[in-house]
Amino acid sequence: GAGVSQSPRYKVAKRGQDVALRCDPISGHVSLFWYQQALGQGPEFLTYFQNEAQLDKSGLPSDRFFAERPEGSVSTLKIQRTQQEDSAVYLCASQPYGPVRTDTQYFGPGTRLTVL
Amino acid sequence: GNSVTQMEGPVTLSEEAFLTINCTYTATGYPSLFWYVQYPGEGLQLLLKATKADDKGSNKGFEATYRKETTSFHLEKGSVQVSDSAVYFCALKRNTGNQFYFGTGTSLTVIP
Numbered sequence: 001g002a003g004v005s006q007s008p009r010y011k012v013a014k015r016g017q018d019v020a021l022r023c024d025p026i027s028g029h030v031s032l033f034w035y036q037q038a039l040g041q042g043p044e045f046l047t048y049f050q051n052e053a054q055l056d057k058s059g060l061p062s063d064r065f066f067a068e069r070p071e072g073s074v075s076t077l078k079i080q081r082t083q084q085e086d087s088a089v090y091l092c093a094s095q096p097y098g099p100v101r102t103d104t105q106y107f108g109p110g111t112r113l114t115v116l
Numbered sequence: 117g118n119s120v121t122q123m124e125g126p127v128t129l130s131e132e133a134f135l136t137i138n139c140t141y142t143a144t145g146y147p148s149l150f151w152y153v154q155y156p157g158e159g160l161q162l163l164l165k166a167t168k169a170d171d172k173g174s175n176k177g178f179e180a181t182y183r184k185e186t187t188s189f190h191l192e193k194g195s196v197q198v199s200d201s202a203v204y205f206c207a208l209k210r211n212t213g214n215q216f217y218f219g220t221g222t223s224l225t226v227i228p
Contacts, residue, residue, distance in 0.1 A: 003159075004159075031214060033214070033215060033216075035216075040220070040221075041220055041221070042120075042122075042205055042207075042218030042219050042220045042221050043160070043205075043216070043218050044218070045215035045216065045217075048214055048215060055214075056214070056215070059215070091159070091160070093160075095214075098214075103209075104150070104162050104165065105162075105216065106162075107152075107159045107160040107161070108159055109158065109159040110159060
């Protein structure tokens, strides 16, 4: 079946622009996560949704970052007034159920954001 | 806190060589442990996992054993292939909360 998809795959923004990154999780998956992966680093947690509820946004680096999942399926990560330090790959992952420690997360291919 | 420390790369091996990538973790409680692999140009894929102490995860000839006494989850493969060239990430998921904590990744290149 279809996996997690993300769009766009690549985004170049000028400093100060707003960007919106889209994630389509696996159909029926309850949990959705956003991670930020800087060059040469492992992914770092940004935020977590269970259905449409944003249950954890402790990893969002500043109030310029905003995420939503209004109908409990597709999610959008929005970054306002982008800065060069926002350049990274943004990964979306989905998980079948709620907070289950043993559950695998399924990752999308990521969106590579470059801020000039 | 929760963290994962991975052996730094890059690692270069000849085909059919033995592979070990070290991973140690710090966590409260009893986390689940995972290895993810990222092939060039692709997204992260689950390679294997172990959810309790002494469990062994295995897949595609790779193995890792959850060692609580040494807080380790080292990845091993007896005979690597060129197609194993990728970046490998060790990760934990703690028993409360839901997100992964990833290591920094280890790049493996296998040469013929």
